[in-house]
Amino acid sequence: MNAGERLTDANFPAHPEKATLEGKNKFLGFWLFLGGETVLFATLFGTYLGLRNMHLDGPTGEELFKLPLVFLATMLLLTSSLTSVYAVLSLKQNKVRSLQGWFLVTLLLGLGFLGLEIYEFNHYVHEGHTFTSSAFGSAFYTLVGFHGAHVAFGCLWITTLIFRNWNRGISLYNAPKYYLFALYWHFVDVVWVFIFTVVYLMGKVG
C-alpha cells in the first residue's frame, strides 16, 4: 500500500502515526527533540531564576503581574491541549472532519492566548518594564517570549497542516504529521504550566 493513500475503516491500523518506518522515526525523533527543548527551557528558567529580583528602579513582578489575566491565558492554553487530545482521538478513529474541527479549535485557542500575551506585554511596557530596563526585564521577556514564539510557530504549523490536508483523508503519510503537532502542542502547554508557577505564582508570593 502506498503511504499517501487514503485509509479506509477496513484497513485502518491501530497506530497510523507509527505504521511506517518514516512514522516510527518521526515519532521517536520528535520525542528526542522535545528532550532537547526541555534543556533549552531549563536553561532559560535557570537564567530567569538568577535574575528575577534584579529589577533595579523598575516595577517588581509582584507589582506587575495580574493573576486574573494570566489565569485566563492559562485556561485558554490548557483547554487547547484538551482539544488537541480530541483531535488525536479522532485521528485514531479515522474521523478526518472531526480531527480538522478540533485542531481548528486548538488553533483559535492558541491565537487567543497569543492575543492576551501581546496585550500583557504591551501593558508591562507602559508600566516601565521593558526588555532593556533591567536584567529582570531581559530575563522575563526572553523566557516568556521564547514560549510565546513556540505558540506562534505552532499556530503557523497547524494552519499549514489543516489547509494542506483539507480535502484529503487520513493516510499513513499525514497521520504522523498531525500526531507530531499534538506532541509539540502538549509540550508547549507543559512549559506554560512551569512559567505560570515559576514566573507568575512565585512572582506574586516570593
Add this chain to the structure above:
Amino acid sequence: MATHESHKKRSGLMDWLTTVDHKKIGILYLLAGGFFFLIGGLEAILMRIQLIKPENDLFTGELFNQLLTMHGTTMIFLAAMPMIFAYMNAVIPLQIGARDVAFPYVNAVGFWLFFFGGVLLNLSWFLGGAPEAGWTAYAPLSTSAQDTGVDFYVLGLQIAGAGTLAGGINFLVTIINMRAPGMTFMRMPLFTWASFVTSGLILFAFPALTVGFFLLMFERVFDANFFNPEMGGNILIWEHIFWIFGHPEVYILILPAFGIISEVVSTFSNKRLFGYSAMVFATVLIGFLGFMVWVHHMFTVGLGPVTNSIFAVATMAIAIPTGVKIFNWIFTMWGGQIRFTTAMLFAVGFIPTFVMGGVTGVMLAVPAADYQYHDSYFVVAHFHYVIVGGLILGLFSGLYYWYPRIFNRVLNETLGKINFWLFFIGFHLTFFPQHWLGLMGMPRRVFTYMSGQHLDEANFVSTIGALFMGAGTIVLFINIIVTASSKKVADKDPWDGRTLEWSMPVPTPEYNFAQTPLVRGLDALFVEKMAGNGKMTPAEPVGEIHMPNGSILPFVLSLGLFIAGFALIYANWIIAGVGLGIVLLTMFLRSILDDHGYHIHKEEVEADIKGGRA
C-alpha cells in the same frame, strides 16, 4: 493510486547541493571540515611563529587575540565536529545494516547549516576583524567588544550549532530504529556505540549553548542586560551556561575517537575487542558523568570549597571508566597478530598520548592545585594532549582506516607513515614543553614574553614542533592527491575487516545493502568469515528498495538563516526579516509538497547483484 516515481537524476554541482545520501553528505562534511581544519591549523602556526622568540612583533595585540579566538573556535566547531559527523555519516548506516539515516532530508539541513554558519564566522576576517574574546567568549569581554567580531561569532556558531543538534537527533533515531535483524545493541560496533552516546550528549548539551548564544546575541544586538552588572545582570550566568555545554562537548569530541580506536585496534590485532561490554558501559558512564563536572572549568571563580570539592571528585571519577578503556585496548593487542598499518600506528600512538592528557586532567581536577595551573600554559598543554593527541590522532586513524570505503582508494602507506611520524613527533615537540612553560608561570593567551625568564628555549621548541605538525598535514594532502590520481580501486575489504561496512562491494551501492543482512553476532562480518561463508546471509529476499528524493530546500533554508544572521550583525531588520522569511517559506514548502521518495525496481537490484555491483 498515482505513482510517485518522480525521481530525476541530477548531475555535477546540483547533485551535491541537493543530495540526501548519507555517504555523499559524509564526504561533504569531510571536505568542509578538512578545509576549516587547514584554516585553524594555519592560525595555530601563525601564533606559534609569533611566539618563537621573546618580544616578537609579528602578530601582536588585537590580531593575536583574533588568531587565538578563531583557532579555538574553528578547530572545535568547524573542524573537529564536522569531521566526526563525516565518519558518523559515512560509517554508521553501513555498520548497523541500514539503507540510510532516519531523516535524510534533516541530515542535509544539518550539513548546510554547519557550512553556512562556518562561512559566516570566517567572513569576519574580511569585515572589520575576527572575534577576539577567546573561544569561550566570556562576558564582559564579549559584551563590551565594540567591533562586529563577536557578532559574527555568536550568529555563525548559532547557525552551525542548530545543524549539529539536527545531526545528533538523526543519529539517535537511526541507531535505535534502523538496525538490521540480529543487530542488537550489544552487538553494535564500538564506533556506533560511541557515536550513539555522543549524539545523546549533543541532544542534551547543545540546547544550553543555543540559549547562551541567544542571550549573548540579545545583549549585543538588542541591548539586553543578562551579563551587565550595572543593570542587575550577572557575568557568571554566561560561564555556567557555556560550561554546562562546554564540558559535555569535550566528551562529544573524544567519544567517537574512542570508538575509532576500538575498531582499528581490534581489526589490526585480528582479535575481537577485549571486554566489549565493559567498553560499552565505560562509554555510557563517561557520557553520564560528563554532565556533572562543568564547574572544574570555574574553580577559581570562588563558588566555595564544598562546590569545588564535589565537582573535583566527579571529575576524578571519570578517570575510572577512561582507564577501563585504556586497559581494554592494550589487552586487545595482547597476544594479537598486530599489523602496523598507518591507521594502527595512529591508534597505538593515541594510547600513551591520551593517557598523558588524562593524567594532567586529574592533576587539574584538584581545586587547590588548579589555582596554580589556572590560565597557564599547563592548561593549554593538557587540553591539546586530549584533543589533538586524542581526537585528532583518532580522526587520522579513522581516515586511513575508512578511506577505502569512503573514496574507493587505499591511501599510500609509505606516505601515511611519514605523515604519522612527522605529526606524532611534531605534536609532542609542540605540547610537551608547554607543561613546563605553564609551571614556570607563562600565562595562556599572551602574545609575547620577556627574555631571560627561561621561557625562550621551550617556546622555540614548541614552534618547531608546530611546523612539524604542519609538514605532516601537508604530507597527508600529498597522499590524498597521489591516491586520487592512481587508478587502483580498493578491494572491498582491504583490512580483513570485522564489521558490516566491509561486506559490500566498492563503490558502495547507493542503497547500501541490496538485501538487508542478518547479523549473527558481534563483529558480524567476522562471524561469517569464521563460519566459512565470507559474506553476509541476507535477511530478506531481493525486492524493491525505497529511496528518498534529493532536495535543494536544505541549502535554501540554510542560506536564508545565513542572510538573516548576516543582516542582524549590521542591525538591518528588513534583510533579517527577508532571511527569516526564506527559512519559513522553505519549511512551508517542505510541509505542503508531498515527498514520498522513489523506488529502485527489483530488476535493477538483481542486475546490480549479478554484475557484482551490489
